[in-house]
Amino acid sequence: MKPRVVSLAPMCLDPAHDGASLRVIEVARAFRDLGHPATVIGRDFLLELAPDGGAKSSRIEARWPGRSEAVVRGLLTSGHYNEIKHTSPTWRQAVRAYLRDHDHDIVIIHMLWMIDLLSDLSAAKVIALETHNSEWRLYDRYLDQSRNPLVRRLTNTSRRRLDEVMVGLPKDVILVHISEADLLDHRERRPDLRHLLVPSGCESLPRKNAPDYSVSRKRMIFFGNLANKMNNDALGGFAEEFWPILRDVADFTVAGSNPSATVVELCRCHGWELVPDFTDEAKVDLYERSHFAILPFRYGVGSKLKMLDACGHGIPVLTTRAGNCGGLNLPPFVTVADSPEVWRRVIVDTRSFDPSWSRAADDFASAHSQTEALAPLIQEIEDRIATRAPVS
Known part of the structure; x- marks a missing residue:
């Protein structure tokens, strides 16, 4: 051995x-x-x-x-x-x-x-x-x-x-x-x-089930340690810069461990769903009922693992340039933009599930x-x- x-x-x-x-x-x-x-x-x-x-x-x-x-x-x-x-x-x-x-x-x-x-x-x-x-x-x-x-x-x-x-x-x-x-x-x-x-x-774990992308309101999700300053800063910046542009076309789930008082208050004020301390099985369910994973980071130290995880699940990703630190060769379902208007356009224009997302997730995991x-x-x-x- x-x-x-x-x-x-x-x-x-x-x-x-x-x-x-x-x-x-x-x-x-x-x-x-x-x-x-x-x-x-x-x-x-x-x-x-x-x-x-x-x-x-x-x-x-x-x-x-x-x-x-x-x-x-x-x-x-x-x-x-x-x-x-x-x-x-x-x-x-x-x-x-x-x-x-x-x-x-x-x-x-x-x-x-x-x-x-x-x-x-x-x-x-x-x-x-x-x-x-x-x-x-x-x-x-x-x-x-x-x-x-x-x-x-x-x-x-x-x-x-x-x-x-x-x-x-x-x-x-x-x-x-x-x-x-x-x-x-x-x-x-x-x-x-x-x-x-x-x-x-990362592993290839494409979603076995995906939500209906033809609905008028899509669900975004953010995963992370909710006591972490970088994640708190990202969510605070998202509330200020992105949410006012997206709130009429999207719902938002914040999922992770140890939510800080700041995160709890952000969720309360903006009507975001907060899911703390979930199991691995529950994480699969959260991905399967979400339309987009988001990485709204303001600075780019340490966010690459969230990108790897989302890409391995084959879920469309919306990320700022800071969230895309590390220079990965990303799948086509990832949108990198600092503009909330670009995010909104992608959310509205994505009207159906694309089977190629799962194939792209397999290819991405094989390359990583x-x-x-x-x-x-x-x-x-x-x-x-x-x-x-x-x-x-």
């Missing part, structure tokens, strides 16, 4: 509604499909995937700091907001117990700010660190947008902590990047490390296979296991 791959991802939610969680699960499944037993230790769950297709999930009871607590502690300690928010002693105990009782030659840590987990990985032969996206670019955006002194202070302290983490990374760690821009940003800071590009992939994208990391892992001792 091939060596086990253990992913440590305290920000990963089950079910996976947001891009980061989708990335974690898709990569684990790809390792499983390549013959590796794969384990994901997420925020409140432990998922074990067997090469024969079997899966076992159990819950982890852990207390996590809330947003306000993480902000206060970050300001008082000059720490990294996400590092504080995603640190739980009970979760670490669960991780240590699992690592003590199971082989873990290959370990993937998700997010730079979780590097403290290295102290528990002395037996690992290969350690990879998934960066997901460049946080420095995200911090630049926050500093450009906000004049709030507390936001700016927390952003700057988080950035300084990230700089410390980057400088302190051991040379044995492989950095895995989701995009070329992400790779270049990190490699400029640590050119001595091994950097690998592993783009995100997660197992094929893993090839550079798999080769690096095999080379290191064959030639090197455990990481010290």
Whole structure:
């Protein structure tokens, strides 16, 4: 049997509604499909995937700091907001117990700010660190947008902590990047490390049922972590710029985990349907009763996974240019436009389901296979296991 791959991802939610969680699960499944037993230790769950297709999930009871607590502690300690928010002693105990009782030659840590987990990985032969996206670019955006002194202070302290983490990374760690821009940003800071590009992939899951496209009002849907600032900003911008033009021809569903007070209020004010904390099965139903998936992002760090997911389901997509970050070769059912008038025209003019959408979804998924994208990391892992001792 091939060596086990253990992913440590305290920000990963089950079910996976947001891009980061989708990335974690898709990569684990790809390792499983390549013959590796794969384990994901997420925020409140432990998922074990067997090469024969079997899966076992159990819950982890852990207390996590809330947003306000993480902000206060970050300001008082000059720490990294996400590092504080995603640190739980009970979760670490669960991780240590699992690592003590199971082989873990290959370990993937998700997010730079979780590097403290290295102290528990002395037996690992290969350690990879998934960066997901460049946080420095995200911090630049926050500093450009906000004049709030507390936001700016927390952003700057988080950035300084990230700089410390980057400088302190051991040379044995492989950095895995989701995009070329992400790779270049990190490699400029640590050119001595091994950097690998592993783009995100998707599955072909075209809708078995689709709604009637001849109706006068079409339903749009947005999926995401509804506590995430980028998603909150996207929905706020959509309410201001797009909804006044679309409200007479469309209905809107906002679906995802942990809806913030801002999202709840937006849905209440504008009559949007809010679907929080749904199952994977319910997600299929939500796609099947929706006419369009939308990506109304104002800035473009991290939205590509939502595009991959929607395209894999064969649902027409309306996206801003920022939502189309990553330079994908998109299916013909994707409309990229920053104009709400263009979105409205597409909604009104799409009057029937097109069977070619499903074929295009199959072709798109074939061109974005997660197992094929893993090839550079798999080769690096095999080379290191064959030639090197455990990481010290």
